[in-house]
Amino acid sequence: MTGVKELLQEKDHVFLDFDGPVCDVFAELPAREVADRLKRLVGPDLPADVRATADPFDVLEYAWSCGPNTAHVVERQLSRLEGEAVSQIAPAPGAQETIREWAAQGFTVTIVSNNSVDAIRSFLTVYELTEQVRRISARSTSDPGQLKPNPTLIEAAMRALGASPGQCVMIGDSAADVLAARAAGVASVALAVTPTKREALASVDPDALVSDLADLRSAG
Known part of the structure; x- marks a missing residue:
């Protein structure tokens, strides 16, 4: 693997x-x-698998299979609940400082997320990060097929910036982030805060x- 500074x-x-990297969305809700x-x-x-799941995105995926109207209703409620969830939490340790340092170094920072645009924008506003985070490329549709690991959100971010894949890096804490980046031709940095997660993320290369996050500061 490449060193972060070199990457x-x-x-x-x-x-x-x-x-994950910016906040733990469902820490309180x-x-x-x-x-x-x-x-x-x-x-x-x-x-049975949908009844048992603890993942809201599994429910959204099932709702999509039931039809666009059902998916729209579920996605709108998910967006509202994400907004409620982020109103109760604080940024992850070091997140604000890291984002501000990147912006000061001249990086353009874009949030690329499966969470809703509205919830993300609300959180960034509360914690005064809207100037440092230039763009948000996040969920704005009820179609889960447009979400990571599909590269759609990363590709949309590149189009908005007029950027090529070689100018960009995706930083995330899930296999979906790494796989979406690879599909878009973008370099990836995986954030693994536990040994178990480190092993899992290392497996997707x-x-x-x-x-x-402190490992990502002063890396530019």
């Missing part, structure tokens, strides 16, 4: 995942509770792997 040295644009509330919108006759 970022020639980049102009940082694409940063939201849930648990993901299982959100998923259960979404299930009630779909109906009682759910497949990111371009660099770090254990703390």
